[in-house]
Amino acid sequence: MVAGLLLGGFYAAVSLGVSLIFGLLDIANIAQPAFVILGSYAAYVMNDALGLDPILTGLLLTPLFYGLGALVYRVYYASFERRGEESLRGLVFFFGILFIMEVSLSLTFGVDYRLVQTAYTSKSIDLGGVGIAFRYLVPCLVGIAMTAGLYLFLGRTFYGRAIMAVSQDQLALRLMGANPVQIKTIAFGVGIAAASLAGALLISIAPVIPSTDRDYIGRMFAITVLGGMGSIGGTLVAAVVLGVAESLMATFFGPSWSLAVSFGILLLALAVRPAGLFGR
């Protein structure tokens, strides 16, 4: 139960990017988990070569990921969105990107499991008789911090509000003299930058192989849909719900079933209430 709550905080971190890009911008970026795994490997390389803390690496690399995201969005915009055929071919485009990134990683690093060890990974604290491993606690706290950060960014800053405006009415924004493409580039970049940090968290929780991204596609989209498509607070709540459901499932039926939980929740949410728990 406690493990599920902690897992939920981490899942929130992983899903924020999708919430932003898919939920608010309506761009079906199914390559997001691949960017997360890229972040994991970046953290691994930096830790291996320089002994840097993974979370520090994740933070340091956000500008790089931001640039990568902005670039991907520009290509996407020029090839699909401008021609008005984004939905079907755009989806295929991102699926291709996902595949290329996954295979490139396995060509570079092989398919061995990689893990980053830090000073705190093996420690734990005792809270009211329940042992809490730092390995889960730290990613959970970072995840909550990221959620809060994104929430404040969207609600309080000029660009954040502009992103919200883009998601509501592009035409109106254009009439107000702002450039929706530029705003969406920023939002997409921020979403991918979040993947850098999320990837760093991922590799400090559990070992990673290039095909780990497949496990997270379902989780990310389940959380985004359940959370109500772009609602940042909803993302956190849905992430916790999924984390608890998964850890309960793993306890009672065995870990091999836990992956089906996220996809089952996703199917159920899509079939019964596509607007999610906190839908607009």
Added chain:
Amino acid sequence: MTPRSGLAWLAGLGVVGAGIALAGLRVNPYVYFAGYVILQYVVIATAWNILGGYAGYVNFGTPAFFAMGAYTAVFLIQSLRAPLPVLILAGGLVAALLGLGIGYLTLRLRGVFFSIATLALSVVLQTMIINWEYVGGSRGLSVIRPSGPPFGSYVTFLFTVMVGLAVLSVMVARFIERSWIGRGLAALRDNEEAAECMGVPTLRLKLFATTISGFLLGVAGAPFPYYVTFVEPNSAFALDYAVNALAMPMIGGTTSWAGPVIGAVLLGTAQQLATVTISSEMNLFIVGVVLVAFVVLAPEGILGLVRRLRGR
């Protein structure tokens, strides 16, 4: 029967005949081994295209349908030692039922949501198979081929069976494309609401497309256990099927039955060559790059390029 469709039937029979003749030649066994995979992709790409190309519903769950066919076959081999034609038919029917279910999903889910749901379906089914010990669970299961195939070695026999299945599925796709069903599907692909308003029975057409597509994918998967002789969830549910099923029609061109065939033959052959000469990971890399390149630069596929060159 119009003269054109008569001609098509003749061409189909010709291909089957050529396949049997090739099987009789007994060239290097690897030819049949690789040929089977390419033909299997012809079936898969054609089946995917009936839903994805004609109706515009992108299915990421191809592995689910393929594996349904394969695991239905495994189950029947385990329990009854059923003969191959029964396996193919049963595998197709089970996958068709799954397709029908997916068809009802389209009532609520369109576009991106449908695609994600099919992906989810694939993972849920894989988890169920992993936890089902009777068909091998996560460890997999060895399948013994029946002794004494009607002719040649068992792989050449399976090769000719696959030639027949490929011709069958292309015929089905061609028939759908030329009939009112194909026109109805094209109408709902372009604008579902408008088609519905014009009196196109969209739900019935969508159910038809998902069921037929599922059936053919299951048919492609049913001989798989005898082909590999060792079935385990990771190979039956491989993401390769999803990406290839999508890439091949995209490369060939999605609006005509010829597109998936061209795509499957070109990409399938290239992959076989790359697997032999470089590495199997490299071949997946090539698929990804080619897919993205085509989607960005030539969205109409090779057929579209040819049409543009002809100035039509």
